[in-house]
Amino acid sequence: MNHSEKPSIMLVDDDDLVRDSATRLLQEVGFDVVSFADGHDALAWLMTKPVDAVLSDIKMPKITGIELLVKIHANDPETPVILMTGFAELEVAVTAIHEGAFDFITKPYNPTQLIHILEKAVDFKRLRQLEKNYQADLEVTVELRTCELGNALRKVECMSREIIERLASAAELRDDDTGQHNNRIGQYAAAIARALQAPNGFIETLTLASAMHDVGKIGIPDSILLKPGALTAEEFDIVKSHASIGKDLLSGSSHSLLQMAASIAYTHHERWDGSGYPEGLKGDEIPLEGRIVMLADQYDALRNKRVYKPALDHATTCEIIIEGDGRTLPEHFDPQVLQAFIQVSSELEVVFSRLSQNGI
Secondary structure: OOOOOOOEEEEEOOOHHHHHHHHHHHHHOOOEEEEEOOHHHHHHHHOOOOOOEEEEEOOOOOOOHHHHHHHHHHHOOOOOEEEEEOOOOHHHHHHHHHOOOOEEEEOOOOHHHHHHHHHHHHHHHHHHHHHHHHHHHHHHHHHHOHHHHHHHHHHHHHHHHHHHHHHHHHHHOOOOOOOOHHHHHHHHHHHHHHHOOOOHHHHHHHHHHHHHOOHHHHHOOHHHHOOOOOOOHHHHHHHHOHHHHHHHHHOOOOOHHHHHHHHHHHHOOOOOOOOOOOOOOOHHHOOHHHHHHHHHHHHHHHHOOEOOEOOOOHHHHHHHHHHOOOOOOHHHOOHHHHHHHHHHHHHHHHHHHHOOOOOO
């Protein structure tokens, strides 16, 4: 963690041994820890002093971890809450996630995993705060500095780019990839948009905004997102929620860059034939940027190794996209976007090769 001050963690557990050992561990790695045996005492503390993240046991006598989670989020929905349980039950985990838990961990916990989850939670809250500060600063700047509009707009652009780069980096940490997936998607999308003869301004915005397509994955637990085996139907529904999470993270801005980023995050899994998600949009109901990034993301997914499939070469990938293989069908793609892809497919092959060697 590279923070100017120690991240603050609240630990809630009625087991003295667990509470003391976890406190020592977290303090040793640089966290500022405040601990409580009772959830009501923890809530009273939070009313006067916020923390970066809360780590709580699920089963406690006076107030359960899930009840504590609900009460915390009623007062401050931005604080990540990680729940600990002694039972690796999917039903418990799914309930916790549906109630807004950031993640969960089973006891006895792996210290490295615990530290990683807390670092991720701290980064998530601080990035959300950065976005809030950005929007507040934007409103103040527009209201108070109208006479300096040119300078203000330049500052907004720099701020927007920084937010996108930071959030995209946070999302990319969740992927077992070379670290260049987002860069590749941006360049694929730009090549396709040029073939469509889109305006230069659209192409420039699309190149950067498309890096945010999977930003919502920072809200999906590692235990599900990085699961080595097949997902259950409930787990897949949770993964699909990254589209809505991404939209929520990015929406509400008056800046065109973030507006397009929100649109892409929400629509890049929609399909031309209406078989996509989250809304099952069809045809021109899907914004152009979503249609372009959907195909670009599909190309990159086929080219890379996944738990359920090997990496495919360029020729095989193009054949699947153009002719279909049962799982991927040409009907999934806007016909004009598909023709543009065919036209520039050799450019995509070059981009993939250049940005897939040692992560460079």
